Amino acid sequence: MTAVRLADFVKAYDVRGLVPEQLSPEVATALGSAFAQVVVLPEGESGVVVGHDMRASSPGLSQAFAAGVAAHGVDVTTIGLCSTDGLYYASGSLGLAGAMFTASHNPAAYNGIKLCRSAARPVGQDSGLAEVRDLAQWLLDRGQRHAALHAGRPGTVTARDVLGDYAAYLRSLVDLRGGRHLTVVVDAGNGMAGLTVPAVLQGGDLPLTVVPLYFELDGTFPNHEANPLEPENLRDLQAAVLAQGADLGIAFDGDADRCFVVDERGEPVSPSAITALVAEREVAKEVAAGRPAGEVSVVHNLITSRTVPETIASLGARAVRTRVGHSYVKAQMAEHEAVFGGEHSAHYYFRDFWYADTGMLAALHVLAALGEQAGPMSGLVGRFERYVASGELNSRVQDVPGAVGRVRDWALARGASADTLDGLTMTREDEPTWWFSLRSSNTEPLLRLNVEAKDRSTMEHVRDAVLGLVRQEAPA
The missing domain is CATH 3.30.310.50 (Alpha-D-phosphohexomutase, C-terminal domain)
Structure with a gap:
């Protein structure tokens, strides 16, 4: 019997374990095989898209997972280096189930997997991940990386570049070109924002000067942990905003699915204030398109500031309160056809992004809101800091x-x-x-x-x- 116990590191929403003691190529292959058998084939998914972050172990683990999937006759599309929201974009736009290899903000010794169905629909412990875990454990205990090969041909594994399409799609949702010129310091934390920010924000037609911090992709995180929730990891960004006289600063976590904002004074802006700000914009967009405000819903978890539901109510829209966790937010958004959802942890979800979370789209909204008015960032969000x-x-x-x-x-x-x-x-x-x-x-x-x-x-x-x-x- 294998010494690896998947239950130790297959969590409620994803896989997150030490490499190679827990998450090895053998384990990744078994998980790929189980994912194909539990989710992809029974649910009629047309294939799987696989991406990975900048950690040294990520390419090999993602290749092993793809092999496990393909062994069952399922075609795999690999998109290489990407952010987690880049993988969600590929899942949504290509209509494929997905696997993203990342440990987000965890230290360099870790890696992990985030799984989804097509259209970025989540696979969590209550929606298939426990069954994937148990089948993969059964395979490993018997010295197999996958069960008997699919009766027909093995699936193909084809590489595809989606970064340009991802960037163009996000820029189609929020147009920055009409705003005033802004200087923004961006701390990528040596994570995947170092790839995505240049693609999305540094086009020649945007009124932005981007001052980069730690854009070099490096899964050892030589400068600081890629976890902006911890105040010490924002210090370099805060100092750079003041030194540059920038209008604001933005920090991303390791897989760039969350963004954090500091104002022109270097002061952190609460994720609840960002949630309220983006909610205002998304509700206004719906109303401008002719939808009554009372039919527009925004989801927030129960830890966000009371400012969030108060702001939504002041717009005449409906605030939907939910449990903490992306699976609950996404489920409530789908049930209520909500345009937007926000969490206290700086996860931001959008109907127009397959109800998935994307730090980059939230950052675009912040930049657009600031660029559309003459005041400073602190003034823009100060009205949401009521508590x-x-x-x-x-x-x-x-x-x-x-x-x-x-x-x-x-x-x-x-x-x-x-x-x-x-x-x-x-x-x-x-x-x-x-x-x-x-x-x-x-x-x-x-x-x-x-x-x-x-x-x-x-x-x-x-x-x-x-x-x-x-x-x-x-x-x-």
Whole structure:
């Protein structure tokens, strides 16, 4: 029996493991074989498109996966180096199931796979990934990388370049040419934005000066981790924005499916503010096309600022609140035919991009919004910064139900209402107004706390009281 246990690194939404101890070419072939048998063939998919990021292990792993798929008579299109949203573009435009080899912002020792059906429809633990995992484990335990070959011919493996088409498609959705000239510093973090930003943003007809930081593709991440959620990874961008006198800065994560914004002062702009800004633009576009605002929906997860649903409601559109996680956002967007969806983690989803997340399209919206008015970035988004947030705070807790129960009782005693859509959310509408979310991690004995209030002192009081209860200390 193989020593590899796929359950250790096949997660809720993707595959993410150490190379080669967990994710090796042999494992990739078995996963490709299982993907063909569980998803591609039974669902009548017409083929699979495979792309990869800049990690040294990515080309070999993606080739092994393609071989496993092709062994079952399924044709494979390889697109080589790409961002995750570049793979989603290929899946949507070519009508193919997809596999993207990336570990996103994880350190260099890791790699992973994001799987989707045609039109970028997700494959997660509840929608096929668990079955793919189990079949691949069965194959590996028997010393096989794939089951018996397809009775007919093996599938073909054909290379195709889609970068230019991807860039042209995004630029067709947001036209920057009519705006004022902007200087933008872009930190690619040595990730895939180093490939996609030049293709999308550095055409000669755009009123942009792009100042590049760390555009060299390097999966060892020599400058900083490609995870802009961590404040220390934004410091170089913030310094460059000030040094260049730039209008704004944009940072992408390793596979460039998320974007983060800093204003002209080098101050980070919250993903909730970006969600509200893009929601305004997408709703306005629908209304301009003749659709009543009341028929337009925007999805947000329950950790985004209250500014988001308030902004959507002020436009006369419908705000749809959902659980955290891309599979939930995408499902709600499809159900409500939403034009846009945003998460607190800087994932932004678009109906016009097959309901998939794309950091580059969100960045185009930000650039267009800033270019269409004369004020600074801080002024553009300042109206969305109405509340004070704690950010996500993690606590390692052994008795999760006990901790949640203590917190619930404390909040109920202070007039808050409860809902359990995703973990526990407590909301106090009376003054002083506050709300918080307390959610369990899927993989660790952790509780994740997010608090928001109208002023800092209230936020800090609630934050400290809840953390004290979670960590079994006396609350203030």
